[in-house]
Amino acid sequence: MARDEFEAERTTYNFVGTRPDRPDGIDKVTGRARFGADMTAPGMLHAVILRSPHAHAKIVKIDTSKAEAAPGVKAIVTRADFADGLDGENWNILENVMAGDTALYDGHAVCALAATSMLEARDAAKLVEIEYERIPHVTDVDKAMAPGAPVIREGADDGSVPAGMHPNVVRYHESGHGDVEAGFAKADLVLEETFKTEATHQGYIEPHACLGHMGTDGKGELWCCTQGHWNVQKVCAALLGTETSALRVTASEIGGGFGGKTAVFIEPVALALSRKANRPVKLVMPRADVFRATGPTSPASMDIKIGMTKDGTITAAKGVFRLSGGAFPEAPMEFSAMCAFACYDLENVLQMGYDVMSNRPKQAAYRAPGAPMAAFAVESVLDEMCNQLGLDPLEVRLKNAAKTGSKASYGPRFDQIGLVETLEAAINHPHYKAPLAEGQGRGVACGFWFNHGGETSVSLMLSEDGTAQIAVGTPDIGGSRASMALMAAEVLGIPYENIRCVIADTSSLGYNEISHGSRVTYASGLATIKAAKDAVNRMCQRAAAKWGIDPDAVYWEDGYAKPSGPNAGEFDPMHITEITANMGATGGPINGHFEATPEGAGVSFGTHIVDAEVDPETGHTKILRYTVVQDAGKAVHPTYVEGQYQGGAVQGIGWALNEEYIYGEDGSLQNALFLDYRVPVASDLPMIDTVIVEVPNPGHPFGVRGVGETGIVPPLAAIANAVSNAAGVRMRQLPASPPRILAALKDRDAG
Amino acid sequence: MSKKFHVSTTVNGDPVEFLCDSRETVLDVLRDRLSLTGAKEGCGTGDCGACSITVDDRLVCACLMLGAEAEGKSIETVEGIAAGEDLHPLQKRFIEYAALQCGICTPGILVAAKNLLEKHPDPTEEQVRYWLAGNLCRCTGYDKIIRAVMDTAAEMREAS
Numbered sequence: 077m078a079r080d081e082f083e084a085e086r087t088t089y090n091f092v093g094t095r096p097d098r099p100d101g102i103d104k105v106t107g108r109a110r111f112g113a114d115m116t117a118p119g120m121l122h123a124v125i126l127r128s129p130h131a132h133a134k135i136v137k138i139d140t141s142k143a144e145a146a147p148g149v150k151a152i153v154t155r156a157d158f159a160d161g162l163d164g165e166n167w168n169i170l171e172n173v174m175a176g177d178t179a180l181y182d183g184h185a186v187c188a189l190a191a192t193s194m195l196e197a198r199d200a201a202k203l204v205e206i207e208y209e210r211i212p213h214v215t216d217v218d219k220a221m222a223p224g225a226p227v228i229r230e231g232a233d234d235g236s237v238p239a240g241m242h243p244n245v246v247r248y249h250e251s252g253h254g255d256v257e258a259g260f261a262k263a264d265l266v267l268e269e270t271f272k273t274e275a276t277h278q279g280y281i282e283p284h285a286c287l288g289h290m291g292t293d294g295k296g297e298l299w300c301c302t303q304g305h306w307n308v309q310k311v312c313a314a315l316l317g318t319e320t321s322a323l324r325v326t327a328s329e330i331g332g333g334f335g336g337k338t339a340v341f342i343e344p345v346a347l348a349l350s351r352k353a354n355r356p357v358k359l360v361m362p363r364a365d366v367f368r369a370t371g372p373t374s375p376a377s378m379d380i381k382i383g384m385t386k387d388g389t390i391t392a393a394k395g396v397f398r399l400s401g402g403a404f405p406e407a408p409m410e411f412s413a414m415c416a417f418a419c420y421d422l423e424n425v426l427q428m429g430y431d432v433m434s435n436r437p438k439q440a441a442y443r444a445p446g447a448p449m450a451a452f453a454v455e456s457v458l459d460e461m462c463n464q465l466g467l468d469p470l471e472v473r474l475k476n477a478a479k480t481g482s483k484a485s486y487g488p489r490f491d492q493i494g495l496v497e498t499l500e501a502a503i504n505h506p507h508y509k510a511p512l513a514e515g516q517g518r519g520v521a522c523g524f525w526f527n528h529g530g531e532t533s534v535s536l537m538l539s540e541d542g543t544a545q546i547a548v549g550t551p552d553i554g555g556s557r558a559s560m561a562l563m564a565a566e567v568l569g570i571p572y573e574n575i576r577c578v579i580a581d582t583s584s585l586g587y588n589e590i591s592h593g594s595r596v597t598y599a600s601g602l603a604t605i606k607a608a609k610d611a612v613n614r615m616c617q618r619a620a621a622k623w624g625i626d627p628d629a630v631y632w633e634d635g636y637a638k639p640s641g642p643n644a645g646e647f648d649p650m651h652i653t654e655i656t657a658n659m660g661a662t663g664g665p666i667n668g669h670f671e672a673t674p675e676g677a678g679v680s681f682g683t684h685i686v687d688a689e690v691d692p693e694t695g696h697t698k699i700l701r702y703t704v705v706q707d708a709g710k711a712v713h714p715t716y717v718e719g720q721y722q723g724g725a726v727q728g729i730g731w732a733l734n735e736e737y738i739y740g741e742d743g744s745l746q747n748a749l750f751l752d753y754r755v756p757v758a759s760d761l762p763m764i765d766t767v768i769v770e771v772p773n774p775g776h777p778f779g780v781r782g783v784g785e786t787g788i789v790p791p792l793a794a795i796a797n798a799v800s801n802a803a804g805v806r807m808r809q810l811p812a813s814p815p816r817i818l819a820a821l822k823d824r825d826a827g
Numbered sequence: 828m829s830k831k832f833h834v835s836t837t838v839n840g841d842p843v844e845f846l847c848d849s850r851e852t853v854l855d856v857l858r859d860r861l862s863l864t865g866a867k868e869g870c871g872t873g874d875c876g877a878c879s880i881t882v883d884d885r886l887v888c889a890c891l892m893l894g895a896e897a898e899g900k901s902i903e904t905v906e907g908i909a910a911g912e913d914l915h916p917l918q919k920r921f922i923e924y925a926a927l928q929c930g931i932c933t934p935g936i937l938v939a940a941k942n943l944l945e946k947h948p949d950p951t952e953e954q955v956r957y958w959l960a961g962n963l964c965r966c967t968g969y970d971k972i973i974r975a976v977m978d979t980a981a982e983m984r985e986a987s
Contacts, residue, residue: 101922104930105914107865107905111931114864194859195848279965281869281877282931331867331931332965363870554928554966715925719967723928726968750874750963758969759953759960 082774090634091565092778095715096572098558100329109329112285112301117356120287121150121190123349124197125342125359126204127369128179128186131435131743132213132226135177135206138187142203148196151353152189152204158348159317166314168404172438173315173344179208180228180403181435182744183368190349190357213435213743217375217400220244220434228403228433237430247431249410251486252394252424256381259392259424263383267461270379271453272809273792274736275372278442279727279755282331283366288346289356294318296347298325303337303551304590309582315344316351323347326581327551334553334727335441336371338590367748371440372737374399374407376449380416380457386465388472392424393417393485397450400432401439407431408439411446411526414486415789416454418524419473419495419681421482435743441592443724444525444785448731448792452810455521455793460806469520469797470508470683474499477522478681494707494771495522495681501767502683507703516689516700517802523684523789527677527782528593529775533586534603536564536611536668540660542653544568544611546604547580549588550596554784555716559597560604562712563778567608569635570652586671594782597712598677598773603670605777611668618662619650676775680782682706684725684790688798692821695814697733697799703765709773709781721787722764728791730756732799736811832895838863839907847894854878854889856897857904865905865934869963876962879935880904886942888961905934908941916979916986917941926975928966936962940976948984952977 103109128135140152155174162170175184187204191197212226219225221242228244236248260266282301290296294316302308305325313320330337346359361370377398383391395416401407409429417425439445462469477495484490502508502520512518535547546560557577565572589595612632619637620627629644630637636649659666687700704721711717734754738746747753772779792810799817800806805824809816831846838861845860857863857880869875871890878889881903908915917940920926927933936959943950943958950958955976956969964972 097922098925100930101927102914102918104927104933105905105918105921105937106909107863107934109930110864111867113858113868194855195850279963280929280931281875281963281965282867282929283869330929331869332929334965360868363872363875555925715971716928719925719928719971722968722970723966727965749872750870751872755963755965756968757960757963758956758973761956761969763973764968764970 082779083777089566091562091572092710092712093714094562095713096558098555099561099577100557111282111331112328113360115287115299115328117287117289120356120358121192121353122194122197123188123190123346123357123359124201125185125345125365126187126201126206127365128175128182128184128208129744130179130208130210131182131215133179133208133210135175135179135186136209137207139205140187143189143200146200146203148192149200150190150192150355151349152187153345153348153352154187157352158315158344162314166311169311169340170315172404173341181437183365183437185369188345188349190353215434215436215739215743217398217432217434218377220400221398221430221432228435232405232433234405244433245430246405246433249413249429251414252426253483254424256392256394256424256426260383263391264386265461265465266381266383267457268379268381269457269808271456273376273449273452274811275375275436276442276731276735277367277372277753278334278336280332280334280336283361283363284342284370285360286343286346287356287358288343288350290316290347290351292351292354295322298323298343298347299328300325300343301328301330301337303330303333303553303592305551306549306582306587307590308340308343311340312344312347316347324581324583327579330551330553334443335445335592338592339371339440341370363750364748367753368745369437371442372437373442373445374401374439376412378449378453380453382457382461384461384465388465388467388475390420390422390476393422395427395450395454397429398432399446400434400436402436403433404438405431405433406439408446412450415447415524416450417485419478419522420476421478422485425485427485443727443788447523447525447789448728451521451523451789452792452796456796456806459519459797470499470503473522490679492771492774493679493681494769497769497771498681498683498705498707501769502685502705505685505703505705505767507685507701507765512687515802516687517798517800518685518687519794519797519801520683520685521790521793521797523682523786525594525680525786525789527598527680528595529599529674529677530589530593530595531587531673532599532603533588533671534600534607535585536604536607538611538656538666540656542570542656543574544570546575546577547585548577548600548604549580549585550591550600551579553591554720555713556596556600558716559601559712563601563604564608567605567612568652569633594784595677598776598780598782599674601712601780602674602776603672606670607668610670611666614666615652615655618655618659621662623647676773678709678773678775678781680707680786682786682790684794686794686798688795688802690799690803690817695817697812697817699729699762701762703767704787705767705769706783706786707769707771707781708783709776710770710779711768712780714768717768717783718766720783721766724787725764725791726756726761728788729761729795732792732795732810732812734811734813834895834898836897836899837901839903849895851894852890853892853894853897856894857889863904863906867931867934869931876939877932877935879938879962881938881942886939905937908937915941916982920975920979924971924975926967926971932962932964936964936972944980944983948980950980
């Protein structure tokens with residue numbers, strides 16, 4: 077969008093900024109809402125996927141003969157039932173969806189079958205005989221790039237990797253500006269430290285689920301819980317060797333995604349089974365499979381070096397980020413590198429990233445992928461430097477903060493941004509001034525995320541009674557149907573309740589990129605506003621035709637077409653209901669549409685404050701108080717913005733304190749259930765205070781910035797700083813679980 | 828083919844009968860045999876609470892109880908919380924406070940919270956947090972859920 081379309085002068089809104097009930101509210105409190113696993117079809121089969129129990133193994137033989145003869149079994153598929161000759165990311169996805177000749181991680185899909193009932197499917201699965209030959213494995217990111225590590229896949233590097241590195245290193249990133257060595261030379265204090273974080277899972281409560289039907293003609297229907305059904309359509313068509321348009325995909329209500337449902341795992345399997353059985357197939361992942369085989373984050377190993385003068389000015393910063401995205405080349409190490417120092421206006425900065433393959437499941441995005449771990453490392457070093465120099469950690473961040481016009485650490489110059497405003501709000505917040513008791517510690521941290529625009533189509537259809545329907549293509553993962561309706565109400569001048577927003581299926585609307593990158597309220601919102609303006613223009617044309625004046629002499633205000641001034645003529649304002657009631661006779665249906673790839677997403681910053689107490693006997697950390705301050709640009713539905721801030725912070729608390737993938741010596745995941753993979757529960761937490769800062773984004777008509785992801789960037793760092801300040805020992809590895817804290821305290825006491 | 832059990836029970840006040848395999852859980856029966864998909868399977872191991880129901884007023888995870896054990900019991904699910912078109916005060920507050928985002932945990936949390944308020948009409952925040960500690964929510968950070976339950980409790984006390 078051109079910047080001049082930003083309604084910069086606009087300060088008051090009739091609908092945007094209010095807090096109406098969500099349109100899916102009643103469905104969701106009564107049990108009526110249909111999620112992925114809630115759909116059925118006549119003649120439906122139930123499927124199960126058989127998975128490798130080994131971290132790395134040759135698949136010697138799959139004998140399905142006994143299973144085929146079992147009662148109720150209608151279809152069995154292996155890799156041979158999917159398309160040949162794929163390359164690039166489609167090949168990677170297929171390799172993950174169904175193993176080829178090698179199982180690459182514990183939980184890797186090897187074979188699937190469908191039967192007339194779930195129990196029969198489970199019974200038959202026990203009859204499939206799979207012979208494996210185990211080969212050496214590696215799951216740790218540092219070990220995977222060390223000399224002698226087992227090679228996951230020869231020749232997988234993309235050509236960017238410096239010579240002499242292990243073949244498991246498949247991509248390299250480098251960015252920055254200035255001269256870091258010269259910068260370090262000017263510093264009064266230079267600190268260099270190494271950090272590690274473990275992989276975590278998005279932990280959505282709804283397991284992946286789908287119901288697919290595909291005929292032997294390649295035409296099909298698919299119902300699934302996904303963040304992006306056009307992507308599912310594209311990937312499934314490729315993996316099954318059919319045309320994209322032959323497959324119609326409908327997105328169910330989605331029971332949490334957080335990035336993890338941007339990827340395709342089970343949908344092609346259900347369709348392949350359906351094609352073979354010629355019956356609908358339902359496939360629901362058991363929770364253990366969700367942990368073992370769907371998108372965890374990348375474990376990270378990081379080196380940070382920062383130089384600072386006595387007054388707190390950062391003279392140079394350097395970071396090295398090693399991430400593993402599992403047995404596939406896609407760890408978001410460039411995002412770690414690019415986000416690491418983005419909060420600061422630096423003369424000298426250098427960041428490098430290494431993407432390392434290992435015997436883990438294929439990583440998937442999780443809220444600001446790559447950024448939280450980088451922020452943990454960088455903000456920990458800053459905290460330590462502030463402690464050593466006796467400086468206030470928020471004042472130091474304010475002193476170095478990136479501002480409008482600053483050259484970002486990753487290249488471009490920032491447009492209008494709001495980091496300074498979040499820092500000032502944090503410094504002035506009562507939380508930051510509140511006294512701490514003995515044994516308690518306070519931590520602060522800043523965080524950055526790019527935000528994203530992406531391919532977007534929206535249609536808006538007016539009904540004869542003057543109400544409107546909006547068809548958007550971005551699955552609603554945070555209340556976006558309400559936000560779309562609010563923005564459309566603002567433009568149309570009709571009540572919020574008179575607008576129904578639905579998530580269109582792939583046959584009913586143009587392509588829409590996945591709901592990711594905090595893009596929905598920004599990009600679908602922008603497209604909704606423009607589609608509504610398109611409809612308004614058409615309504616103004618109808619009024620102009622009726623009045624016999626030039627359409628340019630008609631404007632729209634509060635639901636009425638009005639002549640623009642005395643020269644246009646004297647006419648009574650014409651209400652939307654009058655125009656739509658007659659639209660059939662005045663030129664036909666009135667719809668608005670907009671499609672584009674908007675590029676003004678507007679980056680986002682946040683500052684978090686957290687107080688924690690560490691029990692030296694048990695190593696348990698209690699979060700006492702938590703405050704999120706984040707720039708939303710313009711909060712369309714402030715309650716839902718708060719919800720994003722609170723949810724992001726609490727996911728960060730889990731990552732910081734408890735959540736981690738624990739692999740055994742044999743490379744198998746040891747904690748693939750919620751009992752052992754411990755996400756925060758209600759009794760672990762205090763209320764999460766929020767402050768919504770609004771520094772408008774010039775790339776959106778109403779100034780909106782995405783808010784979904786930035787909220788998980790600062791918490792790891794803020795909590796690690798609070799824990800370190802409370803326990804008196806720096807935690808350089810997350811999660812700072814009780815055993816790690818006890819070990820750190822023991823090390824400290826041992827000197 | 829293992830033995831099927833013929834079970835007579837009551838769900839949301841209505842008498843129901845079903846046949847089930849000895850391995851089927853109450854959750855399987857509710858969802859697959861009775862078409863009551865409000866209770867969700869988040870884990871199948873009793874760790875997430877998304878399938879919370881009450882059985883003779885006792886809060887249980889439907890994934891941990893066998894269908895055959897439902898004989899003669901009185902089961903309540905999320906589908907039974909509203910009285911016709913009148914939403915329960917908890918349901919209204921959950922919408923108003925945005926105590927749900929994706930909504931997958933909401934059925935279980937509503938069942939658990941309703942059970943709490945029936946037993947403890949004046950709970951402390953700590954009581955609410957511990958009562959709901961068996962119900963995982965990944966979206967909200969629980970803040971708005973706890974506020975919705977506390978304020979509903981106050982509203983219901985005033986109304987009674």
